[in-house]
Amino acid sequence: MAFALDRPGALRPVSAQRGPSVRLAKPGLLRAPAIVARPRVQTNAAALTIPVNQLTDEERGQLARELGYKSIGRELPDDVTLTDIVKSMPPEVFELDHGKAWRAVLISITAMAASLYLISISPWYLLPFAWALAGTAFTGFFVVGHDCGHRSFHKNNLVEDIVGHIMFAPLIYPFEPWRIKHNHHHAHTNKLVEDTAWHPVTETEMAKWDPTTAAFFRVFLGTPLKLFASVGHWLIWHFDLNKYTPKQRTRVIISLAVVYGFMAVAFPALVYYTGWWGLVKYWLMPWLGYHFWMSTFTVVHHTAPHIPFKKAEEWNAAKAQLSGTVHCDFPEWVEFLTHDISWHVPHHVSSKIPWYNLRKATNSLRQNWGEYMTECTFNWRVVKNICTECHVYDEVVNYKPFDYKQEETLFAIQRKIIPDSATY
Structure with a gap:
């Protein structure tokens, strides 16, 4: 299931969508990120529309659970070698x-x-x-x-x-x-x-x-x-x-x-x-x-x-x-x-x-x-994302699937039949 971050710490389901998207509640409000709507974070297609370093600890924890990971770390500071x-x-x-x-x-x-x-x-x-x-x-x-x-x-x-x-x-x-x-x-x-x-x-x-x-x-x-x-x-x-x-x-x-x-x-x-x-x-x-x-x-x-x-x-x-x-x-x-x-x-x-x-x-x-x-832990959800979603390089959202423009039968079938469990 994908989720949207409307504000820090608030998550709600969003509909499935093939390909990346970045949506703001109102344009031009990025000057005050603490009080404006947050960009959507889409996980069902293994595409992230905002960098991990812009997520709170709670949001990263939720993202980890959505993607089948035990933890997703913060971004390492630039000055660490x-x-x-x-x-x-x-x-x-x-x-x-x-x-x-x-x-x-x-x-x-x-x-x-x-x-x-x-x-x-x-x-x-x-x-x-x-x-x-x-x-x-x-x-x-x-x-x-x-x-x-x-x-x-x-x-x-x-x-x-x-x-x-x-x-x-x-x-x-x-x-x-x-x-x-x-x-x-x-x-x-x-x-x-x-x-x-x-x-x-x-x-x-x-x-x-x-x-x-x-x-x-x-x-x-x-x-x-x-x-x-x-x-x-x-x-x-x-x-x-x-x-x-x-x-x-x-x-x-x-x-x-x-x-x-x-x-x-x-x-x-x-x-x-x-x-x-x-x-x-x-x-x-x-x-x-x-x-x-x-x-x-x-x-x-x-x-x-x-x-x-x-x-x-x-x-x-x-x-x-x-x-x-x-x-x-x-x-x-x-x-x-x-x-x-x-x-x-x-x-x-x-x-x-x-x-x-x-x-x-x-x-x-x-x-x-x-x-x-x-x-x-090695699990179906991680494997499913790797096999069906993480294909094509995207500078903004990291990965998009081969069928990011329009869902194809090969991938649609896989998304239905490959288990989405966080266990193996």
């Missing part, structure tokens, strides 16, 4: 513990082996559950390699490179290309165009689409298939040598050779011993499960109706990393198998924090900067 936030955390959260790092490797390998055994003994009707477990375990492989890429796994960089390549190989993820582009994502989080992980579609891009391209993007970015969109990102960004400088290419080629070498050995062996169905059963389906979590973590952590993507000249690092990254609580078994990667805000404040210190770092941020943080 990322260095200020990093220095506020205890030094021990940056310390490496090789025992805990190797324990993650053991957990992921054990969980994957157990999952593959479960797949081998499961009747057909239980295979989806086994695949879901295996895909989550597979994600743990990525998280270990992820820490290696951020130099937060081991004090020896060569060890990190070796472990990173080994853990990424079964995912068919070339380690060095990923490391380069992922570090770029951290340097430009929620910066329009520059963020390589994900950013909204722009009007300029849409104007170039032919009908087939438009239909493709609407289906894959405007439906729950968006939760598998990292497959496209993986293919587009990590295998094209032209996306890397001559200095980077030697290491990129080594990573590609590792991936192709794994495929050349593992895939034929799997087909030889288990058939083509075995390749699908034991690798492809868990791999798709891994991409579900890759996509879901990315969009949930960096996509919210109230969190803007900014142009380079307007971008602020501290706001993007602290206030522009969402903390989301997932089921405990998911967090265990994925090594707490969902405790994501401190990781964006400083990527040098190893996974096993993310909870302590999060608690520190809550104590010192909690009023500026957005938090939620």
